[in-house]
Amino acid sequence: MAKDKKLVSEITSRDTDFAQWFTDICIKAELVDYSTVKGFMIMRPYGFAIWENIQRILDDKFKATGHENMALPLLIPESLLQKEKDHVNGFAPEVAWVTHGGDEKLEERMCVRPTSEVLFCDHWKNVLHTYRQLPMLYNQWGSVVRWEKTTRPFLRGREFWWQEGHTIHETAQEAIDETMQQLDVYEDVCENSLMIPVIKGKKTDSEKFAGAVSTYTIEAMMHDGKALQSGTSHYFGDGFTKAFDITFADRNNGLSYPHQTSWGMSTRIIGAIIMSHGDDDGMVLPPAIAPIQVVIIPVAQHKEGVLEKAKELKSRLMKKYRTKLDDTDNSPGWKFSEYEMKGVPVRVEIGPKDIEQNQCVLVRRDTREKLFVSLDNLETELEALIKNIETNMFNMAKENLDSRTVTLEKMEDIIKVSKEKDGFVRALWCGSEQCEKQMKEQAGLSSRCMPFGEQGVTKGVCAVCGKPTDTMVIWGKAY
């Protein structure tokens, strides 16, 4: 059969309507369901299993770098939210308010946390006394609420699940190092576990977190050329700790304000996985986070010996992989499509013909290539195949990123290119908010980040106003 033919008619073709394709996958692959409250999604077991696997990887890395998990209240009294001026201005317009307890009106209304900076500050104020307690390296797994006007599964919801790391440090430098370290953790997880290449950099002032001194980001490019912020790390300096009057006895027996960070990654990353790797037949999941890594499909399972052999393979593979044997009475063709839609990295087919020849068929999800493998070296072949799949997934995503990134100098070229197709534009910027605004109005592009490393090193003039500058910016359309 033709390789480019779409197998599953229920999924809209990716090139026909990318947004609809994405929604189809979320629903058909049973990742989420809509709830009766707009913007609040139900994460179904398969979708949640993906999140659990991501959580595990992140959590291990947080623990390895000395962080501890804890849990803070869901509600924030209005007076507490008000304490840091920039922060409240940024979040107040989009919080949900609790005004009553039972039938009784509350003395002070409380918002459902949109993020927990002020809660951590309120806590630190009580427990921090001496430099000997620093740093405090905390993380919280939970959900937050932001009353968004438009919502989409994973990408934007009124409630979303995430982790938020919050730390305080004795010195500014220590906090800055922490900010960078956690950004590197996110980069590592994206590139080495999720197989999504990212661009690491700093946000411009207009794009930074409300209340932060500086915000850092990893930006990924989706298959349609749009950007998705995949993780952020903020350096707060002592802005919050001064606003909350958090002090400690320092090494000279004076009172000092600690320096603070926060960093987060959310279930939005699942959207990034879908939109980076998926194709017309459904998801393509990175093996590291796939709830099912290997699915065994018996062919003609009613025939003698087939199911027994399939079970035997399952018990062998279970030792190393999350393995599922589908012995329901759906047809093999139905099963093929089902697990392709769900993005299972490797399918093992075993039927009477295979058993005769002591072999099985391995089919990789990313390329759909078939491999006939002797049952004697199944494990070694499978291990190599999975490595190969991971490399290929990263390379494909990288190729998309590279081929859709252009470096431009003149505004007219930027306008022209951004009208033709979505992608990243590298262009110099003088640093003024005015020019950033103009880029948005004329070319429809927002600044994604000022990239680190080689990407950022250059000299020339601002693409908008022509002033000399050495600040490179990645511009793009964002989700």
Added chain:
RNA sequence: CGGGAUGUAGCUCAGCUUGGUAGAGCGCUGCGUUCGGGACGCAGAGGCCGCAGGUUCGAAUCCUGUCAUCCCGACCA
């Protein structure tokens, strides 16, 4: 928050113009035949036609209101 559209079975929708017993496909249940790319036959279950008023002998259908959802813009992890 502005502009547009849509609410009928679990899902996708037909029926509404011209009022008169609630429909199809897919999915679901049961039995049988199948099984190497979403198999087939037969039998079944499933509905407050978004909600509230009104007109009428009679409303899914006409009128008014209301709620919800989706798309496009402005705002956003």
